[in-house]
Amino acid sequence: MVENDAFANLKSDVILTGTVQQSIERLTGFFEVDFVTLHLFRGGIDATNSPFVRTNYPDAWVSQYLLNDYVRIDPVLQHAQNHEEPFCWSEIALGVQQLQMMEKAIAAGVGKTGFTVTHVDSIGRRSMLSFNAKAAKGGETWKPFLVEHGERLQGLAADMHLKSLAELYGENEELPQLSPRESECLKWTAEGKTHTEIAIILGLSDHTVRGYLKVARVKLDSVSLAQAVAKASSMGLI
Structure with missing residues (x-):
């Protein structure tokens, strides 16, 4: 026991x-x-x-x-x-x-x-x-x-x-701390959804979705949304 x-x-x-x-x-x-x-x-x-x-x-x-x-x-x-x-x-x-x-x-x-x-x-x-x-x-x-x-x-x-x-x-490589909403928006972007479609799926405004994706892109140190999605996927964040 x-x-x-x-x-x-x-x-x-x-x-x-x-x-x-x-x-x-x-x-x-x-x-x-x-x-x-x-x-x-x-x-x-x-x-x-x-x-x-x-x-x-x-x-x-x-x-x-x-x-x-x-x-x-x-x-x-x-x-x-x-x-x-x-x-x-x-x-x-x-x-x-x-x-x-x-x-x-x-x-x-x-x-x-x-x-x-x-x-x-x-x-x-x-x-x-x-x-x-x-x-x-x-x-x-x-x-x-x-x-x-x-x-x-x-x-x-x-x-x-x-x-x-x-x-x-890697213990010396700190993972970006994405919020659940930021991760959700990136995940739907990876599925090919537009800002408007993501807003409908999550019950948010288009402006709010764009804001989440912008913050996620900055956190992932990416110059484009496509790069942010690729990075998040490779890191297991989405």
């Missing part, structure tokens, strides 16, 4: 020191599971080509996963993209291909049970922190564990989300 004071100490002992990969290893020991994985969903052209992933899964399974392009059918990834509450893998309904994938994962040494905690930040960037073990702790599934520790686990996922962003973009 994970005690409250242990969670309180986890931030300084695991989150604030070392790399994301080192945190993964420490979390594995802390929760007494077999494997931990952090997956940061990226936007723009990086969404599928270069996701930010840190894991201690066996190299053989990672290679098999990549070789077979399992990211297309991974049931945990698909579920995490549509749910914000912690969930047990046993809750997911599997298709034929997904069931075959999970059977191959178990054959490769991946545990039979797992749970995932997702986090979505203020501008919509999503990450998932997954724990995998041969057996659930304290029962047949991880559900009782998630019910008891869900809030603290979500706080942990938020900390790991921020640490991953810092590592991805």
Whole structure:
């Protein structure tokens, strides 16, 4: 059982020191599971080509996963993209291909049970922190564990989300602090919408939308709106 004071100490002992990969290893020991994985969903052209992933899964399974392009059918990834509450893998309904994938994962040494905690930040960037073990702790599934520790686990996922962003973009490179509205306007611009169309979608005036986009362009140090959109996408801000 994970005690409250242990969670309180986890931030300084695991989150604030070392790399994301080192945190993964420490979390594995802390929760007494077999494997931990952090997956940061990226936007723009990086969404599928270069996701930010840190894991201690066996190299053989990672290679098999990549070789077979399992990211297309991974049931945990698909579920995490549509749910914000912690969930047990046993809750997911599997298709034929997904069931075959999970059977191959178990054959490769991946545990039979797992749970995932997702986090979505203020501008919509999503990450998932997954724990995998041969057996659930304290029962047949991880559900009782998630019910008891869900809030603290979500706080942990938020900390790991921020640490991953810092590592991805460089701790010495401060990300522009776009407001949610500025990010929304840039996102719709990236979709090809005009100022007027964005104003209608968001229920704002055309003047207000132009103002948000101007501020976003300045924050991103861009000479044009197109450059601002490209920068925001590459930085994972939209």
